[in-house]
Amino acid sequence: MSRQSVTICIGEFVLYFGAFGADVVMSDTVSSAKRSEIMSRVRGRGNKATELAIVSFFRANGINGWRRHVALAGTPDFAFRRFRIAVFVDGCFWHACPLHGTLPSTNREFWKRKLDRNRERDHSVNLKLRRAGWTVIRVWQHELSNPRHLKRRFAKVISATSESLGK
Numbered sequence: 001m002s003r004q005s006v007t008i009c010i011g012e013f014v015l016y017f018g019a020f021g022a023d024v025v026m027s028d029t030v031s032s033a034k035r036s037e038i039m040s041r042v043r044g045r046g047n048k049a050t051e052l053a054i055v056s057f058f059r060a061n062g063i064n065g066w067r068r069h070v071a072l073a074g075t076p077d078f079a080f081r082r083f084r085i086a087v088f089v090d091g092c093f094w095h096a097c098p099l100h101g102t103l104p105s106t107n108r109e110f111w112k113r114k115l116d117r118n119r120e121r122d123h124s125v126n127l128k129l130r131r132a133g134w135t136v137i138r139v140w141q142h143e144l145s146n147p148r149h150l151k152r153r154f155a156k157v158i159s160a161t162s163e164s165l166g167k
């Protein structure tokens, strides 16, 4: 399976193709009506394909007890209440993955500010959750193509938290 990601700029649009689906992102110059029309078709964070990929990863590996879209800071994609683990699946483009994050060649300043803001938001969400006693797992979109690695990551965190919570 390819772990490559490709970013293509076409005028005001940036098409981002990751290992699990594509994202359409727009520059500042797209009118707000057009923007909201497009954004209504593109989910704010992650996408259907990545969510389904991690659900099937959980099922295939007997990882139970998760719930989706629990009302917590940053609205994690998944949460394990019992172990107080919050899981986010971060798109390589939107969250500026160190391996696949790219800055589109047009409107660089706009994108740099936007992606910096995303990173700052992720950071402050992590802090908020940790202060409230949650363990945060951020899964990169590209990690979904390596379930063995992902399984080790989850097993490690789940066993550490269950030990510290005495469960």
Ligand SMILES: [Zn+2]
Pocket: 092, 097, 098, 099, 100, 101, 140, 141, 142, 143
């Ligand atoms: Zn990545």
